[in-house]
Amino acid sequence: MEDMISFENIIAGYGCTRILDNLSFSVSEGEVFGVIGPNGCGKTTMLNVLTGSIYPISGSLLFKGREIGTLASHKRCRLGIGRTWQIPRPFAGMTVYENVLTSSVHGAGLSMEQGAEKAGGVLDEIGLADKKDTLSGELTLLDRKRLELARAMASDPSVLLLDEAAAGLTENEAKEIMSLVGSLKEKHYTVIWIEHNIETMLNATDRLMCMAEGRNVICGDPGEVMESEIVEELYLGKDI
Amino acid sequence: MRHNPAPVKKRAVLYIVLFLVLLLAGITGFPGNNILRYGFRIFLYITIGEMWNLLSGYAGMTSLGQQAFIGLSGYSLALATTKYGLPFPLGFVSGLIISFAFAFVLSFLLLRIDGMYFAITTWVVAEALGTLFMSMTYVNRGAGMTITATPYPKIGVLYVMALILCALSLVTVVELLKSKLGLAVIAMKDDKQAAEATGVNVKRCRRIVYLIAAGFTALAGSLFFLNKGTIYPESGFDIGWTISMVFIVIIGGSGTVAGPIAGSVIYVLLSEFLAHYPGWSNIILGALAILMILFCPQGIVRLRRRIS
Numbered sequence: 296m297e298d299m300i301s302f303e304n305i306i307a308g309y310g311c312t313r314i315l316d317n318l319s320f321s322v323s324e325g326e327v328f329g330v331i332g333p334n335g336c337g338k339t340t341m342l343n344v345l346t347g348s349i350y351p352i353s354g355s356l357l358f359k360g361r362e363i364g365t366l367a368s369h370k371r372c373r374l375g376i377g378r379t380w381q382i383p384r385p386f387a388g389m390t391v392y393e394n395v396l397t398s399s400v401h402g403a404g405l406s407m408e409q410g411a412e413k414a415g416g417v418l419d420e421i422g423l424a425d426k427k428d429t430l431s432g433e434l435t436l437l438d439r440k441r442l443e444l445a446r447a448m449a450s451d452p453s454v455l456l457l458d459e460a461a462a463g464l465t466e467n468e469a470k471e472i473m474s475l476v477g478s479l480k481e482k483h484y485t486v487i488w489i490e491h492n493i494e495t496m497l498n499a500t501d502r503l504m505c506m507a508e509g510r511n512v513i514c515g516d517p518g519e520v521m522e523s524e525i526v527e528e529l530y531l532g533k534d535i
Numbered sequence: 536m537r538h539n540p541a542p543v544k545k546r547a548v549l550y551i552v553l554f555l556v557l558l559l560a561g562i563t564g565f566p567g568n569n570i571l572r573y574g575f576r577i578f579l580y581i582t583i584g585e586m587w588n589l590l591s592g593y594a595g596m597t598s599l600g601q602q603a604f605i606g607l608s609g610y611s612l613a614l615a616t617t618k619y620g621l622p623f624p625l626g627f628v629s630g631l632i633i634s635f636a637f638a639f640v641l642s643f644l645l646l647r648i649d650g651m652y653f654a655i656t657t658w659v660v661a662e663a664l665g666t667l668f669m670s671m672t673y674v675n676r677g678a679g680m681t682i683t684a685t686p687y688p689k690i691g692v693l694y695v696m697a698l699i700l701c702a703l704s705l706v707t708v709v710e711l712l713k714s715k716l717g718l719a720v721i722a723m724k725d726d727k728q729a730a731e732a733t734g735v736n737v738k739r740c741r742r743i744v745y746l747i748a749a750g751f752t753a754l755a756g757s758l759f760f761l762n763k764g765t766i767y768p769e770s771g772f773d774i775g776w777t778i779s780m781v782f783i784v785i786i787g788g789s790g791t792v793a794g795p796i797a798g799s800v801i802y803v804l805l806s807e808f809l810a811h812y813p814g815w816s817n818i819i820l821g822a823l824a825i826l827m828i829l830f831c832p833q834g835i836v837r838l839r840r841r842i843s
Contacts, residue, residue: 386726
């Protein structure tokens with residue numbers, strides 16, 4: 296299968312602090328690619344590099360074979376990269392519907408009429424249609440997570456980046472959001488998914504990458520990755 | 536922002552009728568010159584208030600330098616009419632073009648900065664312009680310039696021009712907020728990074744909003760100085776202009792279209808009344824703004840909604 300995303304020796308960070316250190320991996324089309332690793336290992340920074348929130352210092356970042364390392368964030372969204380945030384960031388001054396509409400008209404480049412139709416469809420799909428007129432700042436955490444997903448999907452992405460979709464949720468809420476995320480594969484999205492709930496990642500991902508100190512330390516079949524010595528050492532706190 | 540066509544249509548008819556009544560008042564002059572003068576000032580303050588509200592209340596670009604465009608347009612009018620003998624409408628056009636050009640060039644610097652830095656930079660630029668005009672012999676330095684127009688427009692004509700400008704600014708803001716750009720503007724105010732990741736071209740949107748605000752503020756400045764007849768660096772580039780915009784938006788309600796309308800009426804009437812108490816006016820206006828921030832931060836328009 297064709298590579299959708301390819302990181303080749305990416306170095307990136309904030310100011311003088313280097314977070315990603317020669318990070319290399321690739322994700323194929325239609326794949327659900329899980330990313331695990333201890334706190335501070337660079338998982339969210341990797342997503343930030345991919346969406347253009349920060350630019351790599353060196354290395355090559357390819358999307359469908361095209362170099363996108365210097366492309367502005369909004370252009371990457373329009374190319375087909377949608378994301379959710381670890382701590383939901385809805386546009387609080389807008390209703391749920393307007394949040395999703397913004398994504399469909401700007402991200403997917405639709406007209407207001409087409410965008411409205413798209414937004415309505417996505418809200419139905421995600422289960423937020425009954426709350427479409429609620430101000431997004433007034434939503435519960437679970438609904439804000441749903442809205443994040445709806446907003447990302449409304450931009451018509453081919454790649455969805457999920458940053459700890461279940462973080463902060465109760466067990467039942469996490470199950471709900473996980474079943475939503477699980478359904479993304481059937482919709483033929485390519486997914487890069489950061490999560491701390493390793494059990495979920497084992498069952499729902501095609502491949503798993505473990506990161507440490509900004510590097511790809513092991514990547515492959517989720518079961519094999521989880522049984523590897525290096526991951527065990529990382530999670531038990533031993534030196535690598 | 537809410538898309539409900541039926542009440543919107545009804546309201547649109549009401550606004551058109553109100554506009555026609557106000558227009559008729561200006562054309563016939565029946566309310567008398569004094570009332571027309573009040574109307575003229577209110578319409579101009581609504582225009583600049585709406586523009587500051589668009590910048591700060593909706594787009595999160597709090598500018599303290601909008602007086603730059605008032606001064607530039609006022610001086611353009613003075614130069615066009617007095618130095619080059621052009622009719623005043625051409626003075627308006629030149630003021631608009633110069634303000635647009637200045638705002639466009641300035642936007643390359645301003646779009647790189649945010650928040651407090653944006654506010655301070657706009658203020659410093661406006662102050663620098665004031666100082667520059669104070670030292671330029673081309674514009675008579677601090678002695679200022681007169682504005683000549685033959686025949687000089689009567690207050691009824693000025694009132695009608697201010698009304699049309701005000702109506703245009705309101706229609707622009709309302710239509711902008713209903714458009715794709717409106718969604719982008721509100722999104723980028725709430726969260727610039729998330730807006731970018733949602734496909735919003737934040738730089739482009741910020742530039743468009745800044746240029747619109749500069750254009751309308753410039754036209755309002757031209758009209759104000761056409762009525763006044765003279766311009767000095769201290770009056771054109773006075774930060775008092777921006778302070779009045781801030782006051783209008785705080786009193787009326789930030790992030791609402793109706794807010795600056797209510798704020799402008801209160802501001803003009805109050806400042807007219809307080810003109811009898813020199814020295815006290817700024818203290819009272821300032822105290823009122825502080826009270827509003829403390830007890831009714833969302834402005835008088837939302838207070839009225841809360842009560843009703």
